[in-house]
Amino acid sequence: MKYDFTAIEQKWQDKWLEAKPYSAVTGDTDRPKFFGLVEFPYPSAQGLHVGHARPYTAMDVVARKKRMDGFNVLFPIGYDAFGLPTENFAIKTHTHPAKVTHDNVENFRKQLQMLGYSFDWDREVNTTDPLYYKWTQWIFLQMFKKGLAYKASMPVNWCTSCKIVLANEEVVDGGCERCGGEVIRKEKSQWMLAITKYADRLVDDLDSLDFIDRVKTQQKNWIGRSFGTEVDFKTTAGDVMTVYTTRADTLFGVTYMVLSPEHPFLAKWKDQISNFDAVTAYMEDAARKSDFERSELNKDKSGVRLQGVSAINPVNGTEIPVFVSDYVLMGYGTGAVMGVPGHDQRDWEFATKFELPIIEVVAGGDITKEAFVLKGDSGVMVNSGFLNGMTVKEAIPAMKQWVIDQKLGHEKVNFKLRDWVFSRQRYWGEPIPLVNCEKCGFVPLEESQLPLLLPEVDSYEVTDTGESPLSKITDWVTTTCPCCGGVAQRETDTMPQWAGSSWYFLRYMDAHNDDALASQEALDYWGMVDWYNGGMEHTTLHLLYSRFWHKFLFDLGVVPNKEPYSKRTSHGMILGEGGEKMSKSRGNVVNPNDIIDLYGADTMRTYIMFIGDFEKPAAWSGQAVKGCKRFLDRVWNLMDMASDSLEYTADHEAAIHKAILKVNQDIEAMKFNTAIATMMALVNDFYAKGLTKGDMKALTLMLSPFAPHMAEEMWELLGFAASEGKMACQMAWPAYDESKTVSSTVEMAIQIGGKLRGTVVVPVDSDEATVVAAAMGVEKVAKALEGMQIIKTILVKNRLVNLIAKPQ
Structure with a gap:
């Protein structure tokens, strides 16, 4: 029987839309709830791409498996549809943005349904719908x-x-x-x-969440909380420059100061700066650069020294020069920094360029570009007055206290977040x-x-x-x-695109409520998102913003939890063939529609999950796609081979139980590629030794989250839809017997004098005598030991035996 994927997939997509087996029920107390979430797409004119398909398929597999595990699953979708690309396209084509958005959403919905995703379509949201953005405005x-x-x-x-x-x-x-x-x-x-008013909570509350480490690290680095001291430097202009530093112990090493081009002192000191024209020109040049360009560590250092104004180092009274330089940003700290070129690479490069003094204050050898790093807590202070001889660990609080006692500053917690x-x-x-x-x-x-x-x-x-x-x-x-x-x-300004995406997950809980963003019953029942997968590129944008909005709503008493997401995972990009990033200019963009037309949605889904480690980038391969299509063809053709028995074949029983357990564990761990590999190995066994309908039933249910259209068609053709009265997607995950997932035998390596000579299969936990006897039965081992006497045996249970021998 031919596997007609086009007809099969359309058939089941229509059935799912009609029967609604993926609808979630608020307040279903008989089943535990599971809220799985994907980042909703921006509906561009280009349509869905494989970058969407990887995370969406992954969470669809998880959602389908959770339903089979007995959960009441909320797995929704919507469209983040406000934004600049739509407006630019509308301007270019003289089409209203609402019309552009409508047409793009229609295309996206069609593509998402074409891939067989088990979204609850009754909860679909669109950020441009007035009934939605009413609550964004609220x-x-x-x-x-x-x-x-x-x-x-x-x-x-x-x-x-x-x-x-x-x-x-x-x-x-x-x-x-x-x-x-x-x-x-x-x-x-x-x-x-x-958002800065929530900065501490945005950092501290990460510790209680099941976010992958790189997401937590990226958020913490972006928020950039540090504990330091604000120190006042007097100036010859009569004003006081305040700087923030986490290393007050290095004040004796300060040999210059730098102001941001936007610092108000520059305009105030206009009459005292003799080279103000040069300063003004530099300020204008800096205005043409972004914050990223200005703060990039490897960029050439530039600046202008203020002629006529100097600063005074508060710890030793030394008069030091003041510069304006674009690497100092007015939005971070005070807009003024102190230069410690003996122990900071950027400061060293700046001081070297402008021929400024470089003073070592933490002992550690030559001061060169390669040796700028401050020593750790055990470093010893030198050239530092009353700090000399102290370790860095001792000097930081000592200098901080001195600054406070001298009324030259105070302790300060600072953030990079703006x-x-x-x-x-x-x-x-x-x-x-x-x-x-x-x-x-x-x-x-x-x-x-x-x-x-x-x-x-x-x-x-x-x-x-x-x-x-x-x-x-x-x-x-x-x-x-x-x-x-x-x-x-x-007000004629409008909100940014990130506004609507900062709370969309809450609207899914009660998508059509006219009286509130969601009912209290729905908010209490669904609570936190149980598992949210999204791109790393949104870690410091949407993920951070939505956590902020949610905390605010928690403070208002609107939502019951202080955090929106319990678990956050992230996926690697899909690259073009050859490992390059997909782009139109390279001509290597893969359109899911093309793959579906050639091989079917289930092949697309299976391949995108088999492509490699989910968290890492993976290169697209047209040949590998064909390989996944061949695998599904082999599964389909097994139906013609299966006997009518509903029992497992004795030869396959242990392998099936192991596969059920392995696929179960791999889905939870997002190791989708090894889950599919396990099913491929099982299919090979079935072809080698035959199979029953019982064997086929287990395989079909395991395959269902990955290739749902084909699984439903096989389920029906094999008679299980009639006998069970349910679709495959509505069935429980097949049970496994723990005792049958543990092997009774183990393959052990045999070494002679530390060199591998062969392997032997023995009962698990065999003693030394049993293993040695079995090893001696291996022809290659026995031949190697001819004329030799075993004088010592080293047994690593269930792994290897090493026979130490000498001539007789």
């Missing part, structure tokens, strides 16, 4: 009322191509994450979210539900007026001044102040 209003949303004029990242403000997290390798265009610094009034730039000067985003009244200031809309809908516009182009297209719709902008009833202006 959350923003609560933040505004609690003082977490505020407006500030600040240097921002400005994409010169998109003409849009970017958060630090949206600047990748010095360019715009979306278009790759040049990013410069620009002063602009922006809405901000005070507040979130939350407004965008674009059309296609959630309107910010505030009005600006000349009398009352910024005033929130009444919650009863939500959602504040996007108005229709003729043009989606940003204005020449970089303002939102909404600013040109005067009849929408001009409104009434909810507070005093006077004339007011609507």
Whole structure:
């Protein structure tokens, strides 16, 4: 019988949509709940790609297995559909972004269903749906009322191509994450979210979560919490420069100071800086660089010394030069740093370039580029006055206390994390539900007026001044102040794409609720997401932002848990053939539709899970795809070979029990490739020794999470759908007998004088006499020991026996 994958897959996709076997039930107390989550896609015009298919298939396998384990599974999907690419496409094609989004979503839904994913389609969400973004706006209003949303004029990242403000997290390798265009610094009034107020909790609460280590590490590094001291340096200009340092013990080694190009002292000292023209030119050049370019460690060091102003080292009274340099960022610390070139690579390079003194303050040899590193706690202080002879561990608190006693500073906890730039000067985003009244200031809309809908516009182009297209719709902008009833202006900035994705997992719990973002019953029942898989590239964006929003909602009493996700795993990228990153320019992008047309969705699913270690990058291989198709063909053809018995074949019984256990464990550990390899080995055994329908039943159920269409068709053809009254996806995972998963024999290596001479199969835990007797029965071993006398035997139980012999 031919395996007609096209007809089979369409048949079962239609049946699943009609029968809804994947629907979750809120409040199902007879079964434990499991909430599995994938990052919802941005519905681009290009459609689904294999980058989506790897994580989605993996979590679909997990969700299907959890249902078979008796869980009430919530496995939902939706679309993160606001954003710049859609707006740019709308501008280019003169099509409304809503129409573009609708068409793209339709295509994505078709592709997702084509791959047989077991999503609960009744809970589908779309961030551009007013019934959805009503609650995004509601959350923003609560933040505004609690003082977490505020407006500030600040240097921002400005994409010169998109003409849009970017958060630090949206600047990748010095360019715009979306278009790759040049990013410069620009002063602009922006809405901000005070994520820094949650910085400590965002770090500390990671310890209680089942996140893979690299996710935790990346979040901690991005938040960048450090414990140090703020120290005041007097200047000859009369002002005090405050710096933050985690190594107060190195103050005796400070030989210069550096200010950020944005530091307000530069303008204040204009009349005292004799080379202010050179300083101004440098500041203007720095404004054209992104934070990434400026802080990159290997970039050439640049700067201008301030002629006419110096600083004074507080520990020794030495007058030291002050520079302006772009590697110092105003957004981190105080915008001023102290230079300790004896023990910091960047400072050493800067001091070397500008021929500044380099003083060793922690003993450790020559001061060179290769020996700049500060010694650990056991390093001994030198050239450091009252600290001399102390270890670093002793010197840090001693100097910190001295600074405090001398009223030159105080202890300080610092973070690299900056507040979130939350407004965008674009059309296609959630309107910010505030009005600006000349009398009352910024005033929130009444919650009863939500959602504040996007108005229709003729043009989606940003204005020449970089303002939102909404600013040109005067009849929408001009409104009434909810507070005093006077004339007011609507806020014309919109929210960033990350807004809707910061709480979407909560909406899945109760997707059609008009009265709340989700009912209390649903929030209490589903609780935390049990398992969330997503890309590492979102660790410092969506994952961090959504944890922040969730903590805020927890503080409001809206959600019952302080964290949204119990477990977070991550996957490696799918690379093109040859190991290069997939890109249109290389012509190596793989379209899932093409693979499905050629080999079927189940082959695509099986291959994408067999491609390699799930957490690591893997290169696509057209030949390997064909190999997975051959495997499924072999499974299909087993039906013609199976006898009618519903019992396991005696020769296969132990192998089947072992396979059931191994596949079970491998799915939980996300070792999908070895799970499939285990089933491949079992199929080989079936071809070698024959099989029964009972054997086939176990294999079909094990295969069901990976190749669900074919498994359902085989389940039906073998008669199990009729006899069991259920689809394969609704069946329990096959049981295994623990005693039959343990081998009664073991293969042991035989060594003579430490050299391998053969192997022997013996009962598990055999004693020395039994193993030696069996070893002597191996022809190659017996021949090697002719004329020899065994004088010593070394037995490593169940692994090897080493026979030490000498001539007789």
